[in-house]
Amino acid sequence: MGMIEEVVTIELPVGENFRIQRCRYTSINEKPTKRISVVSGIHGDELEGQYVCFLLGQWLREHPEAIMGTIDIYPAINSLGIDSITRSVPFYDVDLNRTFPGSKNDFLPAQIADGVVNAMRGSDFAIDIHSSNIFLREIPQVRIAKAQEDVLVPLANLLNIDFVWVHDAVTVLESTFAHAMNTIGTKTLVVEMGVGMRLGKAYGHQLLDGLLNLMAHEGILDIEPLAVRFPIQSNVGEVAYLNATCPGLFVPVIEHCQVIEKGSLVGHIVSALSGEVLDEVIAPITGILFTIRAYPIVYEGSLLGRIFGEKQ
Amino acid sequence: MKRFDIVTLESPNRAPLRIEGFLFGEENTTGPSVAIVGAMSGDHINQLYVASGLVEYLRTKEEEGLIIGRILVIPAVNPYALNMGEKNWPLDKTDLNMMFPGYAQGETTQRIASRLFGELKGYDYGIILEGRRDQGMCLPYVKLMQSGYEDLECTKDLGLGFIHYRPHDPVETAMLQYNWQLWETKAFSIVFGKNGAIDQSTSNEVHTAIVRFLSKREMLNIPVFEGRKSNIVDPNRITLVKASRAGILISKVQCGTHIQKGAVLGKIIDALSGERLEKMISPCEGIVTCQYAHPLIFQNSIVFRIASVELCCQIDTKK
Numbered sequence: 001m002g003m004i005e006e007v008v009t010i011e012l013p014v015g016e017n018f019r020i021q022r023c024r025y026t027s028i029n030e031k032p033t034k035r036i037s038v039v040s041g042i043h044g045d046e047l048e049g050q051y052v053c054f055l056l057g058q059w060l061r062e063h064p065e066a067i068m069g070t071i072d073i074y075p076a077i078n079s080l081g082i083d084s085i086t087r088s089v090p091f092y093d094v095d096l097n098r099t100f101p102g103s104k105n106d107f108l109p110a111q112i113a114d115g116v117v118n119a120m121r122g123s124d125f126a127i128d129i130h131s132s133n134i135f136l137r138e139i140p141q142v143r144i145a146k147a148q149e150d151v152l153v154p155l156a157n158l159l160n161i162d163f164v165w166v167h168d169a170v171t172v173l174e175s176t177f178a179h180a181m182n183t184i185g186t187k188t189l190v191v192e193m194g195v196g197m198r199l200g201k202a203y204g205h206q207l208l209d210g211l212l213n214l215m216a217h218e219g220i221l222d223i224e225p226l227a228v229r230f231p232i233q234s235n236v237g238e239v240a241y242l243n244a245t246c247p248g249l250f251v252p253v254i255e256h257c258q259v260i261e262k263g264s265l266v267g268h269i270v271s272a273l274s275g276e277v278l279d280e281v282i283a284p285i286t287g288i289l290f291t292i293r294a295y296p297i298v299y300e301g302s303l304l305g306r307i308f309g310e311k312q
Numbered sequence: 313m314k315r316f317d318i319v320t321l322e323s324p325n326r327a328p329l330r331i332e333g334f335l336f337g338e339e340n341t342t343g344p345s346v347a348i349v350g351a352m353s354g355d356h357i358n359q360l361y362v363a364s365g366l367v368e369y370l371r372t373k374e375e376e377g378l379i380i381g382r383i384l385v386i387p388a389v390n391p392y393a394l395n396m397g398e399k400n401w402p403l404d405k406t407d408l409n410m411m412f413p414g415y416a417q418g419e420t421t422q423r424i425a426s427r428l429f430g431e432l433k434g435y436d437y438g439i440i441l442e443g444r445r446d447q448g449m450c451l452p453y454v455k456l457m458q459s460g461y462e463d464l465e466c467t468k469d470l471g472l473g474f475i476h477y478r479p480h481d482p483v484e485t486a487m488l489q490y491n492w493q494l495w496e497t498k499a500f501s502i503v504f505g506k507n508g509a510i511d512q513s514t515s516n517e518v519h520t521a522i523v524r525f526l527s528k529r530e531m532l533n534i535p536v537f538e539g540r541k542s543n544i545v546d547p548n549r550i551t552l553v554k555a556s557r558a559g560i561l562i563s564k565v566q567c568g569t570h571i572q573k574g575a576v577l578g579k580i581i582d583a584l585s586g587e588r589l590e591k592m593i594s595p596c597e598g599i600v601t602c603q604y605a606h607p608l609i610f611q612n613s614i615v616f617r618i619a620s621v622e623l624c625c626q627i628d629t630k631k
Contacts, residue, residue: 299322301419
């Protein structure tokens with residue numbers, strides 16, 4: 001049985017407190033080994049992580065004897081947002097994942113960020129689970145900044161995900177939770193999977209196996225490592241982006257992420273008004289379509305998909 | 313005056329997006345040039361108002377033959393958001409002022425930023441009219457990031473009371489000011505007002521400051537009164553007065569008020585019981601430069617920012 005604690009509490013104006021709760025599971029008999037934080041809901045419209053938190057909590061309740069370390073589960077960081085289908089911090093309309101490490105002396109989102117960092121300070125690992133957003137559907141993947149490749153890729157390979165994407169450092173990402181935690185010595189992985197405002201059970205179970213495997217490898221759980229899939233590594237290929245060439249309604253001909261041949265049809269952009277097909281969306285390379293658009297209204301430039309394939 | 317579309321973008325169902333520019337001055341002038349960017353968010357109404365007021369003012373001055381430089385004004389960068397009470401790009405909620413320098417092959421707002429930035433490059437000066445990024449209201453001040461390419465001297469010609477001069481945050485590297493500076497435009501922001509509202513007095517002050525700048529920098533051939541001698545401040549040294557409790561905020565002072573140490577600034581009352589929860593007292597003598605502007609206040613929110621001479625003017629301005 002985990003211990004539920006409020007780790008961040010900020011009074012709201014009218015008879016309520018903003019709160020972040022965690023459920024902590026810790027070794028019954030042994031001095032805890034390492035500590036891991038499993039985090040979801042930094043964006044209030046991303047719910048896949050909530051299901052993973054449930055599955056992990058359920059597993060830990062059934063296997064308390066296996067717990068050797070400290071496992072903290074934070075299902076809802078932006079708790080106001082999650083309970084109101086709001087991606088950003090309500091009232092302020094600010095992306096919480098652009099306000100880290102935050103500050104006690106700043107506005108509410110920065111105070112929340114500061115509270116989150118302090119609650120998790122000292123964790124050896126953090127797994128930050130995102131669901132893309134309402135526009136895109138993603139296969140389970142971990143994204144890692146180039147500077148942290150050596151430390152984090154071996155860890156990501158344990159997570160039973162499909163793809164590890166190492167990307168160039170972008171300065172703006174220095175204001176993310178993951179960057180803030182990595183900076184203070186917590187090895188933090190960002191998982192993207194599924195689509196915003198929805199819940200995919202299969203992905204949830206897939207990541208649960210990955211979390212258990214990672215914790216087994218790190219001695220946080222006293223279980224045998226699981227047989228997990230080895231993810232595709234982004235350094236062996238390249239990512240091609242599919243952006244809409246015109247506005248309209250995107251109608252995919254592919255329902256799920258899959259391997260796709262160069263020149264094959266991904267979908268159409270159509271006009272609901274005139275009945276015309278405005279554009280055919282064609283795969284520019286052969287590879288795995290690891291991102292596909294889930295929300296059909298598009299403008300010029302809207303991202304329709306991403307394909308990972310061999311370097312051209 | 314030349315009125316033209318800087319960016320147009322077709323929409324699936326709405327009328328096309330048009331970002332309009334108003335250009336003043338002779339095409340081949342050798343005089344200095346400035347681009348003034350108004351509302352980038354849908355709640356920057358004050359910024360829209362000041363920019364459109366400048367268009368009307370400059371139109372009359374051009375008819376009188378008084379424009380000697382080249383002046384571009386873009387009152388509204390995000391009319392789609394302004395027209396529906398949204399703050400950001402209405403479809404994906406991205407902040408246009410976090411998309412610079414843009415990417416021509418990227419997402420929609422990256423493309424808009426790229427096309428806009430293509431038009432803005434090459435101007436000698438760049439003025440960004442900014443709203444606040446929180447629930448506050450403030451005295452007009454210059455926000456100047458230290459990118460390594462900034463020009464502090466030119467901002468003094470506005471004659472505003474305060475210049476916030478500070479290093480940039482990581483998140484600000486995606487903003488217009490930072491990128492404009494990197495492309496060798498002497499860019500700075502004027503932050504003022506309260507989002508979603510028009511404050512006439514503040515708007516007049518900003519309008520006057522920009523006219524003064526245009527005159528002093530030889531783009532507008534008119535005499536102007538001198539402004540204030542600007543105080544260059546380190547915003548990290550401004551004294552913060554925070555709310556220890558949440559509730560209804562009753563402020564007793566205005567932005568710009570010179571207050572003494574121990575003066576009553578306001579109070580917070582319980583939103584349900586009406587009980588007074590906190591009486592806010594100034595910890596120092598100084599000028600209230602900014603205050604929280606929503607009647608409901610959160611615990612730990614910054615209620616007042618007070619600039620005091622002793623603290624906030626300790627800054628190295630050698631450039």
